[in-house]
Amino acid sequence: MIDPADPIVAVTGLMVRFSGKPVLDEVNLSLWAGQITVIVGPSGSGKTTLLRSINRLNECFPDCRTEGSIRLRLDGRCGDINQDFLTLPELRRRVGMVFQTPAVLPFSIKKNLTMPLRVTLGMTGVALAERVERALREVTLWDEVKDRLHDAAATLSGGQQQRLCLARVLALEPKILLLDEPTASLDFRAAGRIEELLLKLKEKYTILAVSHSLSETRRLADRVCVLREGRIVHELDREHLQDPAVFHRLVDAAF
């Protein structure tokens, strides 16, 4: 029986090792719909590894060992992703990921969006065009690129490229978004647009983000998890985020 109040993602006792070296140790974390959870922590604390555990992307690296359970609640079904709840391609479509540096392929703007749709879902024709337009509208990029969809994606600005990457993920209709410092390589204006967008998107998607900026974390997060040496050492909620001085002091103490 699935309770709607259950978390969308429930991570329990997660341990990840690379070549025998522990990177995450006994991590417990829950993500709820309509919330942005932000992970902060010093470099090398395991933030990106934690993110990549949710879509099993760590498995792309040799000698990676994962233990523990990551339960997902999707379309009325519930299961552990490490126990073959979904096939890998399906899991990664439903748990979309955006990287720190905009990873636009050296293709046209349109092909950056259509390639994964064609390859993974076999979409063509009108359905494909509609899906592309909807995704571009969702990231407020449609008006900027609708007349030059065949131009190289590299001709877009950094902020536009990151929104294109977000659109590429949204076009696959995920339920959960993993964002690895999505504004780290952008100027403050472009970063501001992405932040605005994320606040809008959280109503529809469950979002787990990594951020290096405490001010951005305060603006975005509903919940903050502080990670240190592979463990979540502190969890802060909206209440703690209200007062910047208190928030900074708590995070400082956790670092």
Added chain:
Amino acid sequence: MQRASDRLLAGWAWLSGGGVLLAVMLLLGFLVDRGIASIDLALFFGDTPWLEAALGKRPVFGGIWSALAGTFSLVVLSSLVAIPIGIASGIYLVEYASNRWRSLLGFMVDLLSGTPSIVMGLFGFTIILALRKTFLPGARTGLLLAAVCIALLILPYIIRTTESALDGIPENFRLLGPSLGLTRWQNMKKVLLPLASRGILSGAILAIGRAAEDTAVILLTGVVAHAGIPWSLVDKFEALPFRIYYLAAEHRNQQELDQGFATALVLLFLTGLLFLSAVLLQRGVERRWKTR
């Protein structure tokens, strides 16, 4: 002190770059000076009427037409064998091989690239001898055997360039395909190979050049002086580098020696044309990748 060493290094870099350019220009200038006057229909077709010779209706004696056809067939055939296998091997080494396998196979590839071409020729020759003594008494040296041996010779260039082109792809692009739900092979085909295609092309160009110029391998595997145009894979053939070697070593007069220089120019031009086709092919594929 720092400034002086910077200047010295920059000067050395400029000098080295300029030196390479100068060496190429001198080589080309020398070949053009000695050979251009001998480039005419007679160089290609000897005394045979050119149309009938070009269509292979009459044999060419004293011209390089058959050698041109032989070298062209050899390069195309060996590339057709080596390029797909080389790219696939490079993909295997980067994407599928365990660390232990990768270092073992990498060592083998290095060993192969260090094998002298005469040894590769002897290897081909030995294969034919073995076949003749066992289940193929009629086996003989010819175009196919030479192409396979040349393919073996150029394979390491393609494997190594494919490997380094794929290795050079940054991590976020390497993870992009899987993060979008692409399978390993889909990621290779749709993301990694397009990103690495220019690097792979440089390996293919290197390999084509090496295939066109080698003499030692073909000497033992099927080249003969007056074989005519090869019409089948088991035919003996002529080749431009062999012709150049033959003219340089056994020319009877100045005119024949100049023909040797002219033949070298033709070989350079043919190799250039093959390079250009490889570049155009890659660009065509890249255009398709980028838009469709």
